[in-house]
Amino acid sequence: MGYLNNPKTRGIDVDSDKSPKVRKLFEMYVTGEYPLNFFANWCEKKKLLTNAGNKISLSNVQHILQNPFYIGLMRYKGEMFDGTHEPLISKKLFDKCQEVMTKRGKVRPDRKHNFAFLGLMKCASCGCSITAQYAKGNGGIYTYYRCTKKRGACQEKYLGENQLVEQIKNFLQKVSLSSQDTKKILAAFDMEEKQAKEQAKDEVINLKNQLSQVETKLQKLLDAYLDDALTQKEYAAKKDILIFQKVALNEKITDFETKGLSWLEPAREFVKSLNQATNLIQTDNLSELPTFLKNIGSNHILRNREFVFTPKIEYKLVAERSEANQNRLQFPTWCARQGSNL
Numbered sequence: 001m002g003y004l005n006n007p008k009t010r011g012i013d014v015d016s017d018k019s020p021k022v023r024k025l026f027e028m029y030v031t032g033e034y035p036l037n038f039f040a041n042w043c044e045k046k047k048l049l050t051n052a053g054n055k056i057s058l059s060n061v062q063h064i065l066q067n068p069f070y071i072g073l074m075r076y077k078g079e080m081f082d083g084t085h086e087p088l089i090s091k092k093l094f095d096k097c098q099e100v101m102t103k104r105g106k107v108r109p110d111r112k113h114n115f116a117f118l119g120l121m122k123c124a125s126c127g128c129s130i131t132a133q134y135a136k137g138n139g140g141i142y143t144y145y146r147c148t149k150k151r152g153a154c155q156e157k158y159l160g161e162n163q164l165v166e167q168i169k170n171f172l173q174k175v176s177l178s179s180q181d182t183k184k185i186l187a188a189f190d191m192e193e194k195q196a197k198e199q200a201k202d203e204v205i206n207l208k209n210q211l212s213q214v215e216t217k218l219q220k221l222l223d224a225y226l227d228d229a230l231t232q233k234e235y236a237a238k239k240d241i242l243i244f245q246k247v248a249l250n251e252k253i254t255d256f257e258t259k260g261l262s263w264l265e266p267a268r269e270f271v272k273s274l275n276q277a278t279n280l281i282q283t284d285n286l287s288e289l290p291t292f293l294k295n296i297g298s299n300h301i302l303r304n305r306e307f308v309f310t311p312k313i314e315y316k317l318v319a320e321r322s323e324a325n326q327n328r329l330q331f332p333t334w335c336a337r338q339g340s341n342l
């Protein structure tokens with residue numbers, strides 16, 4: 001591809017239409033920024049077909065990029081010969097291409113790996129899922145996210161990955177807690193737990209004493225009944241009261257032993273996640289962001305070039321408080337008048 005047989009001269013001529021596109025293919029591939037499977041789409045978009053007029057497949061692309069024909073050589077019966085045709089690319093470019101291909105290893109069948117936020121968002125306008133694409137611009141390759149428009153036309157605009165990451169990190173900033181503060185809070189929780197357990201222990205001992213007193217009374221009541229000191233009716237009435245007391249005490253004991261500290265574990269997890277937000281602001285590993293966003297909220301959508309989602313209530317409150325603090329910092333005179341302590 002990129003050459004045509006010339007029936008008159010019986011030679012091979014450069015195809016002036018396809019050859020620039022084939023050359024471009026090599027040039028793009030050596031940047032290492034595109035996976036092999038990107039190019040099948042690219043060829044389709046550039047209306048680059050095989051000489052037989054078929055769509056170019058991934059293996060076609062691979063074959064082109066490895067074919068020494070493009071540097072003026074010819075393979076014949078397993079042997080390499082100098083061709084008579086004009087090379088399309090330099091040997092340097094070709095060698096670089098082979099280097100990139102070896103480095104990248106096998107073709108990655110799942111292109112989702114290249115788009116960190118695929119599967120995270122839905123379109124605000126039509127509810128379709130959001131897909132990702134590569135595009136060229138401003139002298140580089142960038143990724144953007146847009147509506148798949150599977151339910152027909154949709155006006156929702158695309159959002160570049162850089163902007164998306166910026167918006168996400170903006171939110172993370174609002175719910176982030178420094179490692180130092182995290183340590184302090186976790187230590188305070190440990191202290192709280194220790195104290196609560198000690199208090200609960202005292203309380204449980206107290207309740208168990210009461211319980212054994214009730215049991216002693218029950219025993220005495222039974223003895224009195226057996227000694228004929230009580231009628232059946234009197235015995236039953238007094239017994240009912242004691243049995244009710246016993247049930248209530250048992251319930252209280254269970255409460256103190258199990259539920260008393262149930263808030264602590266979720267609170268710990270929450271504080272740790274705020275610290276994780278701090279770490280995520282600094283990370284270059286984008287794949288960690290969608291997981292975190294799914295953990296702390298739901299209903300992630302793309303609306304008017306904005307990433308929007310519904311954070312869980314605790315994160316919403318933290319973010320709101322952080323916003324309020326920021327606003328206060330912007331109005332020092334108001335603060336001074338209110339005498340508030342920054």
Ligand SMILES: [Zn+2]
Pocket residue numbers: 123124125126127128147148149154155156
């Ligand atoms: Zn849409």
